[in-house]
Amino acid sequence: MKGDFIQNLGKIYGLYTGGFLLFIILMAILEQAGVSPDTIGYLFVGFTIGIYALIGVLSRTMATDQYYVAGRQVPALYNGMATAADWMSGASFVAMAGGIYFGGYGYMAFLVGWTGGYVLVASLMAPYLRKFGCYTVPDFIGTRYGGNFARLCAVIVLVVASFTYVTAQINATGTVAARALQIPFGVGVWFGLAGILVCSMLGGMRAVTWTQVAQYIVLIIAYVVPVVWMSNKSGFGMIPQLSYGDAVQRVQELEALHQVGALKPTESFAGLKALTVPINAPGETFMDKWKFATLVLCMMCGTASLPHVLMRYFTTPSVRAARISVGWSILFIFLLYFTAPALATFTKLSLLDPNLATGIIGKSIADVNALEWIQKWSAVNFLQVSDSNADGILQINELFMRSGIVVLATPEIAGLPYVISGLVAAGGMAAAMSTADGLLLAIANALSHDLYYKIIDPQAETKTRLIVARVLLLGVGAAGAFVASLKLTSILGAVAWAFDFACSGLFFPLVLGIWWKRANRQGAIAGMVGGFLAGTAYLYYVHFAGGEPWMGIDHLRFGIIGMPVSLICMIVVSLMTEEPDEETQAMVDAVRTPRGGTVLASNH
Amino acid sequence: MATADSNHEAHWQRTKGLTITVLAIWFIFAFVVHWFAPQLNEFSILGFPLGFYMAGQGSLFAFVVIIFWFARAQNRIDEEFGVAEDADDDE
Known part of the structure; x- marks a missing residue:
């Protein structure tokens, strides 16, 4: 039965994709037949979560290697899809296009960093960790x-x-659930958590893998379809990612026309921003370039140290498959990431171009306020139109928006049918749920396998271990939902921090563990403790204590402080203490050779 | 035993060489290109200003290509030194 499933993956997920497309068409027909938008949003979110729950329940298991590494039989292509879903969070889905809309060129450091990190994963980490077992x-x-x-x-x-990362994801599931199901945010958070846990509780990594593949399919369709539709409407063809160059140039003209950057907002609204950064204005100064490069570096090294990503490559059948799988992962991620700047550009074009029916900048405030989507999104505090200079005309510095609106409201801004908005809600939910699942599992597995089984009770029986794993999953999830419901930080601040924490503490101990035989226990401990403490102390200094950033290194980039400290501590302490014993050195040699089975036994 | 060791050593040397090449190309697309974005914007590709294109799409695509190329090249090295896994390990 098991083998059948793996051999029939293509058919199963092909059918699933076809079924999902049919579901979208059915919803479009219902919309035409007069079913209310609320019901359609409800059906989209409900139907997709129902499918994930079904997969989660069908994948239940009581075997440790199934629970922790999906039995190491996930083919490279499917592991690539699962990793892409694991990777692309609510932030990627909901906030990235908005980030580019508001941040322009500078924000695209995230695009470069969050893709280029996979080159480090492929060349330095994944195949070797897979071999380790x-x-x-x-x-x-x-x-x-x-x-x-x-x-x-x-x-x-x-x-x-x-x-740090998972609270942002649970927050995102709560936001989407609250909007789509018309429930309060506090309830949405717990609803989102229930959806997340049903995917992972019973089957661990195995269940998370097969739901993540399903979630990837939903999220990529939900992201790309509206953009292609908008592109077609505005005459940029079927593959907007390749043809929006002219739109970028047109937006640059319009930004000059509307004085983007020159007109500063004179009012402020909590959580909302006016557009002040042009789309394509890379800084000329050393400091601008340095800030771009340091953000790229932190995000890349963070990618290569985040456990929920690395552990996906423990599930492939071979070392060779792990390498190819990194390629598939980044290809699937690329499909969304190269669409995001296109979406940001089209949204800008629709709002700024006075020749388009959708253009609102330069129109009269009364006309703009009469638009349905303006009213709808103002009501939920995503948007504010304010005639600061009281001239009756909407200027660029008088339109305030939340960055998530670029993805969530685009279908309405461009006048697409509501079915597309429902699809986008389902996609945002899939993106946030899949990442939250991977993260919760990474935390709970580390606590159950490493803390409980390896440190506290090495004699524990398999059954006990797996029960402890699930109890921890529940506990960690509840703690995450509780923190998320307090709404402490904006989505993106927290996401970047996760990368900085990971690269400060884990990057060099992981890389040198494979690439430097001389690295020993004392060095690794010094590297982890030193890097993590230095990074955290700097974050405290720059973000909470109100300190002046040194060399432009702000709270998004504190890994730039943590990583060098980690590297130096690790090398100095390793060299000052004894070299690792022969057994350890032989272990490193075995890790470097693909042939010959895992270093650790398959059931350890 | 000596030959096994030297084979292992030679395999690791080649692996290191490939990794360094990959990281050098990675460094160019991750950092060098974007450092010169204002200058690159003077040129255009597919209708895009080149500096914008590289950050929004060009470098990303380069990373995809590098990883697939790396996976193939490393496989060839493994096979050459007889340390590749058996073909049926992939199932």
Whole structure:
């Protein structure tokens, strides 16, 4: 039965994709027949979550290697899709196009960083960790360097980085659920968590893998369809990603016309921003270039150290498959990431171009306020039109928006049918749920496998271990939902922090564990503790204590402080202490050779 | 045993060489290109200003190509030194 499923993956997911497309068409027909938009939004979110829950329940398991690494039989292509869903969070889906809309060229550092990191994953990490045969990232640290303290340090860094990230994801599921189902945010958060847990509780990594593949299919369709539709409407053809160059140039003209950057907003509204940065204005100064490069570096090294990403490559059947799988992952991620700037550009064009029916800048305030989408999104605090200079005309510095609106409201701004908005809600939900699942599992697995089984009770039976794993999953999820319901930070601030925490504490201990035989336990501990503390202390200084950023290194880039400290501590302390024993060195040699089975036993 | 060791050593040297090449190309598309974005914007590609294009699409695509190329090249090295996994390991 098991083998059948793996062999029939193409058919199963082909049918699923066809079924989802049919569902979209059915919703479009219902809309035409007069069914209310609320009902359609409800059906979209309800139907997709129902499917994920079904997959989650069907994938239940009581075997450790199934629970922790999906039995190591996920083909490279499907692991690529699962990784892409695991990777692309609510922030990528909801906030990225908006980020480019507001941040212009500078924001695209995230695009470069969040894709280029996979080159590091492929060349430095994934194949070697796969060969090692660990269940979790701290499992590698603990075995390579030896000793419970090193393992514990890795668990702590993992928990801090992933927990920062997961609250943002649960927050996003809550936001989407609240909007689509018309429930309060506080309830939406717990509803979102229930959806997330039903996918992972019973089947661990195995269930998360197969739901993530399903979630990728939903989220990529939901992201690309509206953009292609908009592009067609405005005459840019079927593959807008290749043809929006003219739109960029047109937007640059319009931005000059509307004095983007010159007109500063004179009022402010909590959580909302007016457009002040042109789409294509890379800075000329050293500081601008340095800020771009440092953000890229932090995001890349963070990508290569985030455990929920790395652990996806533990599930492939071979080292070779792990490498190819990184290629598939980035290809699937690329499909969304190269669409985001196109979406930001089209949205800008529709709002700024006075020749288009959708253009609102330069129109009279009364006309703009009469538009349905303006009223609808103002009512939920995503948007504010304010005639600051009281001339009755809407200027660029009088339109205030939340960045998520670019994705969420685009279908309405461009006048697309409501069915597309429902689709986008389902996509945002899929993106946030899939990432939250991966993160919660990474945290709970580190706590159950590394902390409970390896450190506290090595004699625990399989059944007990898997029950503990699930209880922890529930506990961590509830803690995440609780923190999310407090709404402490904006989505993106927190997301960038997760990358900085991860690269400060884990990047060098992981890389050098494979690439430097001389690296030893003391060095790794110094690297993890030193880098993590230095990064965290700097974050505190620059973000909470109101300190002046040094060399333009703000709270988004604190990995630039953590990583060098980690590297230096690790090298100096390793060299000052004894070199690792022969057994450890042989282990490193085995990791570097693809042939010959995993270093750790398959059921450890 | 000596030959096994030297084979292993040679395999690792080639692997390191490939990794360094990959990282060098990565460095160009990750950092160098974007450092000169204002100058690149003077040129255009497919109707895009080139500096914008590289950050919004060009570098991203380069990363995709690099990784697939790396996976193939590393496989060839593994096979050459006889340390590749058996073909049926992929199932």
